[in-house]
Amino acid sequence: MPETRIISVDEEDMKTAVEEAVALLAQGEVVALPTETVYGLAADAFNADAVAKVFAAKERPAFDPLIVHISSFKELAEVAEVPEDISALVKSLAGAFWPGPLTIILPKTANVPDLVTSGLPTVAVRQSGNIIFRNVGKALGRPIAAPSANRFGRISPTSASAVMKELDGRIPLIIDGGACREGIESTIVTLEARGEQRPVIHILRAGPVTKEELQKFGKVVIEKKVSDRPDAPGQLASHYAPRTPLLMFDKPEDFRPEPGKKYGLLSYRGDPKAGYIDLHEWEIVEELSPGSGKLMEAALRLFHVMRVLDEEGLDAIVAEPVSETGLGVAIMDRLRRAAAPR
Known part of the structure; x- marks a missing residue:
C-alpha cells in the first residue's frame, strides 16, 4: 500500500x-x-x-x-461552450458568485x-x-x-x-489547508433562457448559494429529481452517508427505539422544544449549532458532526430536522440523502 x-x-x-x-x-x-x-x-x-x-x-x-x-x-472557454441565449446570465452569475460555491452545467468542449x-x-x-x-x-x-x-x-x-x-x-x-469554511458542497444549477421573460435557474443540488440569492438573476426552481443514472453531479438518491444507519422522522413521536440498541442524536441546536432531546436516553448528542440555531454554523459543522457520530459504535443515528429556509434547504437535502435506503 x-x-x-x-x-x-x-x-x-x-x-x-x-x-x-x-x-x-x-x-x-x-x-x-x-x-x-x-x-x-x-x-x-x-x-x-x-x-x-x-x-x-x-x-x-x-x-x-x-x-x-x-x-x-x-x-471557462476551454471546458464549456456557453450558448448565446444564456451568455449574459452566465457572466452575471460568475461575477456574483465566482470564485465561490456555485456550479453551472453547460455544454462541454471536446x-x-x-x-x-x-x-x-x-x-x-x-x-x-x-x-x-x-x-x-x-x-x-x-x-x-x-x-x-x-x-x-x-x-x-x-x-x-x-x-x-x-x-x-x-x-x-x-x-x-485547515477546515473548509462552507462545509457542504456547491450549489449546482442549469440555466434556461425564456426569450423576453426572466430566465429560469434550476437548482439541481442545493448548497451554500441559496435560492434567495439566485432569485436576483432569474426565476428559481428547486428540482427534486434523483436518479440511479444522474445527468449531472449531485443527483443520486443515496449519498453523503455514514456507515451507521441514519434515521429521519416526520415528527419526533414516530421514533420507536428497539430494545438493546444504541442510538445517537444529531440535534440542530439542542433545544428540548424541538421534541428530540428528551425523547430518549441517547448514547451521545451532537449539536449542529449549539444553542443559537444558526444555519451557517449548522452547515459548516454538518459533515463533521455526522462523522463524530459515525465513529461512536451506534446502532443508528437519529437526525433532527432543520428549518428549510436559506441554507436549511441544503442541510436537509444532505440529511435526506444520508438517510435514503442503500
Whole structure:
C-alpha cells in the first residue's frame, strides 16, 4: 500500500505545497486539495488516465459525473461552450458568485474527456474560492476535475484528517489547508433562457448559494429529481452517508427505539422544544449549532458532526430536522440523502 503524505499549509506560505501538488498532477497523479466547500480529490481534467485514478480511489461508479474547476473565468472557454441565449446570465452569475460555491452545467468542449462527464454532452463547472486550490490550478495551467475526497457515497470530508481516514494508502498526497469554511458542497444549477421573460435557474443540488440569492438573476426552481443514472453531479438518491444507519422522522413521536440498541442524536441546536432531546436516553448528542440555531454554523459543522457520530459504535443515528429556509434547504437535502435506503 503506498504511503499517503500530508503537507500542512497556510495562505501566507504555500509555495512548496503548491509545487508538490502540481508536480504530481502533471505526472497524472491525484491529490487531495482543500476547497471552501469540502476537500476535493483533484486530477488534471484533460487527462483521462488521471481522472480514472479519481474514480478508482473513491470507488466511484463511472456513471456519476465530476465537477471541473477552473482557475479564472477566461478558462471557462476551454471546458464549456456557453450558448448565446444564456451568455449574459452566465457572466452575471460568475461575477456574483465566482470564485465561490456555485456550479453551472453547460455544454462541454471536446477538450473534456467523456470519463469526466460520464459520457454526457454537458460539463459541471465552477471556480473555487479557496486560494490554495486556485493557485494549484493556475500553476498547473489546466482545469482540475475534483469530486469530494472520500469513498463513494460516504460522508464528505471537511478536514485533512477526514480525508486521511477515507483515502489513506489510496492517494499520494493531501494538502492540509485547515477546515473548509462552507462545509457542504456547491450549489449546482442549469440555466434556461425564456426569450423576453426572466430566465429560469434550476437548482439541481442545493448548497451554500441559496435560492434567495439566485432569485436576483432569474426565476428559481428547486428540482427534486434523483436518479440511479444522474445527468449531472449531485443527483443520486443515496449519498453523503455514514456507515451507521441514519434515521429521519416526520415528527419526533414516530421514533420507536428497539430494545438493546444504541442510538445517537444529531440535534440542530439542542433545544428540548424541538421534541428530540428528551425523547430518549441517547448514547451521545451532537449539536449542529449549539444553542443559537444558526444555519451557517449548522452547515459548516454538518459533515463533521455526522462523522463524530459515525465513529461512536451506534446502532443508528437519529437526525433532527432543520428549518428549510436559506441554507436549511441544503442541510436537509444532505440529511435526506444520508438517510435514503442503500
